[in-house]
Amino acid sequence: xxxxxxxxxxxxxxxxxxxxxxxxxxxxxxxxxxxxxxxxxxxxxxxxxxxxxxxxxxxxxxxxxxxxxxxxxxxxxxxxxxxxxxxxxxxxxxxxxxxxxxxxxxxxxxxxxxxxxxxxxxxxxxxxxxxxxxxxxxxxxxxxxxxxxxxxxxxxxxxxxxxxxxxxxxxxxxxxxxxxxxxxxxxxxxxxxxxxxxxxxxxxxxxxxxxxxxxxxxxxxxxxxxxxxxxxxxxxxxxxxxxxxxxxxxxxxxxxxxxxxxxxxxxxxxxxxxxxxxxxxxxxxxxxxxxxxxxxxxxxxxxxxxxxxx
Numbered sequence: 297x298x299x300x301x302x303x304x305x306x307x308x309x310x311x312x313x314x315x316x317x318x319x320x321x322x323x324x325x326x327x328x329x330x331x332x333x334x335x336x337x338x339x340x341x342x343x344x345x346x347x348x349x350x351x352x353x354x355x356x357x358x359x360x361x362x363x364x365x366x367x368x369x370x371x372x373x374x375x376x377x378x379x380x381x382x383x384x385x386x387x388x389x390x391x392x393x394x395x396x397x398x399x400x401x402x403x404x405x406x407x408x409x410x411x412x413x414x415x416x417x418x419x420x421x422x423x424x425x426x427x428x429x430x431x432x433x434x435x436x437x438x439x440x441x442x443x444x445x446x447x448x449x450x451x452x453x454x455x456x457x458x459x460x461x462x463x464x465x466x467x468x469x470x471x472x473x474x475x476x477x478x479x480x481x482x483x484x485x486x487x488x489x490x491x492x493x494x495x496x497x498x499x500x501x502x503x504x505x506x507x508x509x510x511x512x513x514x515x516x517x518x519x520x521x522x523x524x525x526x527x528x529x530x531x532x533x534x535x536x537x538x539x540x541x542x543x544x545x546x547x548x549x550x551x552x553x554x555x556x557x558x559x560x561x562x563x564x565x566x567x568x569x570x571x572x573x574x575x576x577x578x579x580x581x582x583x584x585x586x587x588x589x590x591x592x593x594x595x596x597x598x599x600x601x602x603x604x605x606x
Contacts, residue, residue, distance in 0.1 A: 297350070302345060320381070329390070335551055336356045341367060356542065380410065417442060427459065446469045
């Protein structure tokens with residue numbers, strides 16, 4: 297539990313008392329979590345005090361404080377201030393804390409200006425369409441805060457390879473539902489076996505990776521259907537994904553279980569074996585334990601260790 301006096305906080309929200317928050321909030325100096333090695337960013341509505349209070353107990357490695365979809369206009373100012381309050385309590389946190397603001401021209405600018413003083417690890421900007429939108433976000437967001445971008449418009453899809461205009465752009469999130477709506481494609485196509493989904497996932501992954509940007513796969517909305525969720529994880533992991541948006545604690549627990557078991561010790565052993573063999577002038581050999589090991593296998597092991605440590 298991270299918040300004090302829950303009852304008073306809820307009363308302030310229920311009575312629409314913004315002044316209460318202005319009196320208790322102070323700009324925060326946080327130790328930012330810069331890791332990109334997160335797997336299960338869990339979406340939490342920033343207006344739900346009970347859920348926010350359990351952040352430290354949730355089995356996930358990233359939290360997405362949501363100010364956008366699902367938060368009514370009247371509640372957005374309170375969700376924003378509750379996000380700031382959470383950040384002020386979590387001056388250090390092993391979970392990456394990201395705030396998803398509203399579209400820039402629909403309140404996002406003001407939200408970013410407010411959040412800069414509370415230093416989330418990252419700010420996620422929705423409905424990006426072009427390079428100018430990204431440049432505007434970069435200008436607004438404090439340079440110490442990571443910039444994350446939602447790819448959920450047709451224009452963003454067409455401009456994907458151009459959007460990493462700064463090294464501060466660290467993550468792309470795939471928003472399939474909004475993208476399909478713009479493309480006038482039926483959501484019934486969104487299944488783990490549909491070739492259109494395979495193409496979208498492949499293109500998004502390879503383009504993001506080529507830009508040195510972390511790709512996060514889309515949220516699976518039917519959060520009670522864990523069997524189908526697992527099919528997506530297995531498909532996406534086989535493609536090369538290591539992160540998927542989650543909207544329930546159960547989803548995040550399942551997602552984490554697929555990556556907590558990654559055998560980094562194996563990668564370390566392969567590196568040790570290869571480097572010892574290379575010192576003897578041999579860069580291709582058969583290990584009794586791991587089979588054939590050569591330069592590409594060695595580089596893959598190095599990548600696995602690097603990702604785990606990032």
